[in-house]
Structure formats: C-alpha cells, structure tokens
Amino acid sequence: MPSTLRTTAITTAAVALTVAGFVRADDQAPPPAPPEPAAVQPSTQVTGIEAIHEMYLDHGLDAGVMVIAHRGYWRGAPENSIAAVEQAIERGAHVVEIDVQRTADGHLVLMHDTTVDRTTNGTGAVSSLTLAQIKALRLREHLGGAQAAVTDHQVPTLEEALAVVKDRALVNLDKGWPFRDQEYDLLVETGTLRNAIFKSGAPVAEVEAFLARDPEILYTHVVGDGNAASIGAFTDAAGRPQAYELVFDRLTDPQIQPRTVTGIREQARVWINTMWYGLAAGYTDERSLTDPVDGWASVVDRHGASMIQTDDQDQLVDWLAAREAGRDWPALPRAGTLRVQGEDYSIDGVGVGYSDQDAENRGGAAREYEGVDVCDNGGATVVCWIRGAEWIRYSADVRVPGRYAVTARVSSPYRPAGRFTLEVDGGSLGPVDVRTTTGHNTFMTQPVGEVVLGRGIHELTFRVDADAYQNFNLDWFELTRIGSR
Incomplete structure (x- = not known):
C-alpha cells in the first residue's frame, strides 16, 4: 500500500500533547545480565512429545505453565x-486445541462449527456432507466469516492432523466427545x-x-457452574482427569474458589481459558x-492455572x-518504539482535538x-464506531531523530473494512486500506508507512476517508525507529 510522505497543509492548529506511557527511543538501558541456569527446565523450552506428555502428567506446584x-x-x-x-x-x-466433527460417511475432520458455513466457501452441516465434498471446499482466512x-487450504482429517503432531506436541480434541470411541480407535491405530x-x-x-x-x-474435565460438584467426584x-478446565464468569463461582483450586492442584493441572470475557x-x-497482572499473571498466581489456552500464543x-x-x-513497546493509544487523543476539544459525527x-x-x-473489545480499549470524515489528533514526543x-x-470482520490517512506534521501517509482481521475482537497489526522525524513534539492526525465504507476499530499506532534517516 502507498507509504510515501507527501506535504499538505494543516489548517487547524492543535496544542501538542505528550502521550503518557511512551517508551522513548533514547531510554535504552544496558542489556540485563544472563539469568542463572534454572534448576527446572523452563516450560517454554519443553519440546517433543515425550517431554510434553510427561509435563502434562506433572501437576506439582513447580510444574511449568503449558501453552494451549x-x-x-x-x-x-x-x-x-x-x-x-x-x-x-x-x-x-x-x-x-482442535475441534472435531464427523462427516456423513463417518470420517473425522477438523471443524469447530457443526456446519462449514463460517470457515469455508461452502454451506451445509458437516454431518450431511461426505469427506469428498468437504475436501472440495477451501478454508477462509483466520477465524473465517462470510x-x-x-x-x-483444505479441511483436514483428524488423521492428517495427528500425523503432524505425532512426535512433537499434544492435541486437545474439543467438540469430539460424541465420537470418543472412534477417536480412540484412530489414536491406537496411528500410534x-x-x-x-x-x-x-x-x-x-x-x-x-x-x-x-x-x-x-489422557483426559481433561470441563467444569462450569452447572457441574462444579464433579470436582473430586472421580474415583x-x-x-x-489429569486436568480440570475451569470456566467461570465471576470470581464467586464455586469452581474457582481458592480451596477448590488447591484441591485440584493436589491431583491434576488447572486449565484456564483467557480468549474472551x-x-x-x-x-x-x-x-x-x-498488563499481565490483569490477565495471565493473575490466573497463574492467584487462581493456580498451570495451563492457559490463548488466542495470543506468541x-x-x-x-x-x-x-x-x-x-x-x-507491556509497553520495546526501546526505540513510541506507541500512541487510540484513546489518548488531544484534550483540545471538539473541532480542534477531534471531530466526531x-x-x-x-x-x-x-x-x-x-x-x-x-469501546472495550475483549479487554482492549479502542476507538470504535468509526465513521467517514471523522478525525482525531494525537501528539508524539520523539527523543531520537531518524526514520520511523x-x-x-x-x-x-468486514471486507472492505475501512480506509484512513495518517497526517504527520502536515505530510500524509496513505490512504491505508484497513485489513480484514475476521473479528471485531481479533486485532492485527498492519503497516501504515514510513516517515522521517526530528527530535521534539510531532502532530499526528488520524483522518477517516469520507467516501469509503468504514467499520473497524483502532487500538493504537506505533512508530518504530528503523534508521538514522
């Protein structure tokens, strides 16, 4: 997409606002000394099916956290x-974590929904389509959607997926309990x-x-409000179960009470999902x-999680x-990067700091x-309800000059999703066509362009195209130094 900086005039003045929370490009501390060798192998370094299998069976208090x-x-x-x-x-x-459904002719395939509508270019229930018909379809990108x-990419069979993981990792067979006996036979057959x-x-x-x-x-028992009594009921x-997946929408739910979790950790792992509210x-x-304290750190330190299922694996x-x-x-960007959060816009008021419909x-x-x-989109604070011709002004305090x-x-979830330009000190990056991420709460980063910035305060104006369809959310802009000029 276009990324050249062309000069245009800014007709509305704005008082510069330094955005709180920047990591400044010149605030670079010397690299920390290498850590002492760990007594226990870090969970992030556990690889290969033998080690991961052993890790899953280890529910001790010093057992590493598993990533799902x-x-x-x-x-x-x-x-x-x-x-x-x-x-x-x-x-x-x-x-x-994979999801399993069964075709009309009895084959197990990977599909979350009972229909192929959301994730493929076809329609119909998985149970009404043959494997050949499903193999003729093609998957939609990311999380799918119309x-x-x-x-x-094709819809894989469970057997094809098992061949990939055989010597390398575990798979969680979600949605597959109705087909458990067939799954078991396939697992034994394929080793x-x-x-x-x-x-x-x-x-x-x-x-x-x-x-x-x-x-x-290997088995994980899913526990919600309705079956909390099943904890401790197995003989x-x-x-x-080697793990209990605890699903809770309130910290008053019985399955997440500290005494209950402590009892689980004496005999099994605690699995917690952090994908959405x-x-x-x-x-x-x-x-x-x-801030990890508001998420992963708390589910581990406060609630005993030793397994976390995530949409943000990296x-x-x-x-x-x-x-x-x-x-x-x-939680803030690395040294050399300035982040401008969408909600940290100018305080100069209507018509000067922003224009909204x-x-x-x-x-x-x-x-x-x-x-x-x-809006709050799954925990991300974002600019939402974006409409054509709206604009918002920001400021960035650059301490090290260079090319950013x-x-x-x-x-x-839409295509097209929207279009905007980002004016920087009177120049313009764009227009930028917003990428389709396949969900309102599914955030991805895309390039806007490059610009040369000197030391000092720089004005940024996010300007939404008046003529393009607009239906997207903005979390932040980041400016990363990539050279001296």
Whole structure:
C-alpha cells in the first residue's frame, strides 16, 4: 500500500500533547545480565512429545505453565488447518486445541462449527456432507466469516492432523466427545494415543466408563457452574482427569474458589481459558497484553492455572519466558518504539482535538464524557464506531531523530473494512486500506508507512476517508525507529 510522505497543509492548529506511557527511543538501558541456569527446565523450552506428555502428567506446584493454542495458530493460517497446527507447534505451543466433527460417511475432520458455513466457501452441516465434498471446499482466512478471503487450504482429517503432531506436541480434541470411541480407535491405530487429550463436561459415570477402556487415555474435565460438584467426584478405579478446565464468569463461582483450586492442584493441572470475557471472569488475552497482572499473571498466581489456552500464543510464550528468566515483561513497546493509544487523543476539544459525527461517546470505556467513541473489545480499549470524515489528533514526543516505520493495530470482520490517512506534521501517509482481521475482537497489526522525524513534539492526525465504507476499530499506532534517516 502507498507509504510515501507527501506535504499538505494543516489548517487547524492543535496544542501538542505528550502521550503518557511512551517508551522513548533514547531510554535504552544496558542489556540485563544472563539469568542463572534454572534448576527446572523452563516450560517454554519443553519440546517433543515425550517431554510434553510427561509435563502434562506433572501437576506439582513447580510444574511449568503449558501453552494451549486455541484452534491452532489461526493468525498465520485458517483455524483448524494443518498449517495452523504446524505453526502453533513451531511457535512454542505444548498443546494445540482442535475441534472435531464427523462427516456423513463417518470420517473425522477438523471443524469447530457443526456446519462449514463460517470457515469455508461452502454451506451445509458437516454431518450431511461426505469427506469428498468437504475436501472440495477451501478454508477462509483466520477465524473465517462470510467476508473473509478464501484460501488454498483444505479441511483436514483428524488423521492428517495427528500425523503432524505425532512426535512433537499434544492435541486437545474439543467438540469430539460424541465420537470418543472412534477417536480412540484412530489414536491406537496411528500410534498417537499419547498425543491426544480427550475433553468433556459429561457426567462422571460416563467419563469413568470411557477412561476404563485404557489407563493411557489422557483426559481433561470441563467444569462450569452447572457441574462444579464433579470436582473430586472421580474415583481411582477408572482413572482421574489429569486436568480440570475451569470456566467461570465471576470470581464467586464455586469452581474457582481458592480451596477448590488447591484441591485440584493436589491431583491434576488447572486449565484456564483467557480468549474472551466470560471464560475466566475479566481475565483476557487483551488485558494481559496491556498488563499481565490483569490477565495471565493473575490466573497463574492467584487462581493456580498451570495451563492457559490463548488466542495470543506468541505473547504468552514470550511472557512465560520472561517470567521464568526473572526479567520484566514490558507491556509497553520495546526501546526505540513510541506507541500512541487510540484513546489518548488531544484534550483540545471538539473541532480542534477531534471531530466526531455525534457528541456521545457510544462506547464509554474511557473518557466517557467526551465525543470520541471508545469501546472495550475483549479487554482492549479502542476507538470504535468509526465513521467517514471523522478525525482525531494525537501528539508524539520523539527523543531520537531518524526514520520511523508506522504501524496500526486494528480489527474488523468486514471486507472492505475501512480506509484512513495518517497526517504527520502536515505530510500524509496513505490512504491505508484497513485489513480484514475476521473479528471485531481479533486485532492485527498492519503497516501504515514510513516517515522521517526530528527530535521534539510531532502532530499526528488520524483522518477517516469520507467516501469509503468504514467499520473497524483502532487500538493504537506505533512508530518504530528503523534508521538514522
């Protein structure tokens, strides 16, 4: 996309505002000394099925935290695709969560929904389509949706996915409990029983009957408000769950009470999901990215999680590595990068600091009584309800002159999603076509352009195209120094 800086005039003056929370380009401390060798191998360095299998069975208090990639690494490939499974393993997941459905002719395939409508270019129930018909379809990018681009990726069979993980990682067989006996037979046939974690919230007697088939079966029990009494109800005769997946929308729920969690940790791992609100009260991936104390750190330190399922695998792996090495994990950008949060706009008021189509803040997540719409999207505080011809002014305090690459973190399920330009000191980067991320809460970073900046305060104006369709959210802009000029 265009990234040249052309000079235009700014007709409206703005008082410079230094955005709080910048990491300044000249505030670079010497690199920390290497950490002392750890007595226990860090969880982020545990690789290979033998070590990961052993790790899953270890529920001791010093057991490392396991990373679970939700639907595979869908940021790099379509959810539940072979490429998403591959990338999740390559990027450090111990467990790849996949979803299993059964075709009309009895084959097990990877598909989250009971229909192919959202994630492929086809329609219809998985159970009404043959494997050949499903293999003729193509997956949509990322998390799918009607406006997501169609890719060249096919819907994989469970057997194809098992071949990928066989010597490398665990898979969690979500949605597959109705087909558990068929899954078990396939795992035994392919020599991958040690790779697969069965999962359900079924009655204890039903689960125990299945576990009695084979002592080598790996199983995680899902516990919500309705079946909290199942914790501790399993007997030794048939085998117990090696982990409990705790789903809670409030910290008053019985399954997340400290005494209950302590009891679980004596015999199993604690699995907590942080993908969105409602899975773990207010703890989400997005809140973790801003401050781990509001997410991952709390589910580990306060609530005993030793397994975390995430949509932000890269950042979770990085945070765990920092934690295990005894170094701080920065919520703010690295040295040399300035971040301008969407909600940290000018305080100069209507017509000078911003222009919005109405006076109401329709999101109310920050600066509630001002006119820019600010929403809470899964824990991310973002500019939302963006409409054509609106504009917002920001300022950046640059301490080291040089050439800077500008990026924007955005989300939208739509195609087209929107178009904007970013004016910098009277010049203009863009127009920039906003990428489709396949979800309002699915944020991705895209390039905006490059600009040369001197030392001092610089004015940035985010200007939304008046003629283009607009339906996206803006989290932040980042300016990263890439050269002296």
